[in-house]
Amino acid sequence: MNYGEHFSVQKEDILNLLKSNFSLEGEYNFSDLTFGAGGHTLAIAELFPKSHIYSFDQDPDALSNGQKILKENSLEERVTLIDSNFENFSKKIPLNVKLDAVLLDAGVSSHQFDTGERGFSFRFEGPLDMRMNPNAETPNAADILATYSLGELQELFSLYGEEKFSKTIAKNIVEKRTQEPILTTKQLEDICFHSYPKKLRFGKISPATKVFQALRIKVNRELDVLSDVIGQVIPRLNCNGLFMIISFHSLEDRIVKHSFKSWKDDAYPIEVLTKKPILPSSDEIFKNSRSRSAKLRVIKKVNEWPSKNKYAKKE
Ligand SMILES: C[S@@+](CC[C@H](N)C(=O)[O-])C[C@H]1O[C@@H](n2cnc3c(N)ncnc32)[C@H](O)[C@@H]1O
Incomplete structure (x- = not known):
């Protein structure tokens, strides 16, 4: 499947932050940890014509599409596309490179959601895969459904999906798999549907939504x-360097908020620029409903420890 029309979430917010912190003529090193369809990387490269961007993705589709668009935009020299999970960040970024800004736009891309064979969405019939890197030799969603105990499944749906009916769904999965293997998105959707009380089956959110979210998070070790x-x-990060993270659900946002806070308190002089996260505008949500749950948090590495005493005099 080709990459179709794509909206990069909170792109204007990201560009505004960069514009207000860096000179457009400056020579900077940036990193985009989640290249996806390349929307953020391309916009940053265009805005800062002397910058170099190290962009990661672990999805072979994103990478081959990326090579193509970098060529079309004559950006092969200025964007290094890194075929890796961003968990290898410090190994993959050359040792002599310090970064001026890093962006992480978490989760799954529209392309991944909308490609039935990837198994991320119950809107399509497909194999229960859900690996962002389908070449990785790691368990996919069907493997988890086949091997986890009832208790482990229940815990997974409840922790990562915050699913109210996790116990019934887990019980029904364990019962169903004694009759036939659960291998497809539609099989799992059907189990979730019949695990919900009849009057709640046709609510705003499908009974399968949270279970699919939980499995996807587990398969890709997202948290x-x-x-x-x-x-x-x-x-x-260089001094004055920014780290900008867009998250899409409360589990991720909690990690970002708490990690930023604990790094600020413990290890490096850091200023949290977003006491409250920056949310997408109503106009953006209208144009791209997938942006509705986005939250952007930003920190800046600074020269000195910010004073905890707000009445302290500046030198
Ligand atoms: C939400 S999309 C990013 C969209 C992108 N910002 C844009 O403007 O097109 C997330 C992308 O990051 C990739 N990704 C998610 N987690 C990753 C990880 N841990 N390592 C590498 N790539 C990851 C996914 O494969 C997907 O292509």
């Missing part, structure tokens, strides 16, 4: 790699 990379990026 682990997110919290891990925050600790790798901060030491590699």
Whole structure:
């Protein structure tokens, strides 16, 4: 499937932050940890014509589309596309490179959601895969459904999906898999649907939504790699460097908020620029409903520890 029309979430917010912190003529090193359809990388490259961008993705589709668009935009020299999970950030960024701004736009791309064979969405019939890197030798969603115990499934749906009916869904999965293997998105959607009380089956959110979210997070270790990379990026930021993270659900946002706070308190002089996260405008949500749950948090590495005493005099 080709990359179709794509909206990069909170692109204007990201560009405004960069514009207000850096000179458009400056020579900077930036990193985009989640290249996807390349919307953020391309916009940043255009705005800062002397910058170099190190862009990561672990999805072979994103990478081959990326090579194509970098060529079309004559950006091969200025954007290094890195075929890797961003959990390898500190190994993949050359040791002599310090970064002026790093962006992480978490989660799954529209392309991944909308490609039935990837198994991310119950809108399409497809195999229960859900690996962002389908070449990785790691368990996919069907493997998890086949091997986890009832208790483990229940815990997964409840922790990562905040699913109210996790126990019934887990019980029905365990029962169903004794009759036939659960291998497709539609099989799982059907189990979730019949696990919900009849009067709640046709609500705004499908009974399968949270289970699919939980499985996807587990398959891709999304929360682990997110919290891990925050600790790798901060030491590699230049003074005045920004780290901008867009998250899409409360589990991710909690990690970002708490990690930023604990790094600020413990290890490096950091200023949290977003006491409250920056949210997409209503206009953006109208144009791209997938942006509605986005939250952008930003920190800046600074020269000195910001004073905890707001009445302290500046030198
Ligand atoms: C939300 S999309 C990013 C969209 C992008 N900002 C744009 O403007 O087109 C997320 C992308 O990041 C990739 N991704 C997510 N987690 C990753 C990880 N841990 N390592 C590398 N790539 C990851 C996904 O494969 C997907 O292509």
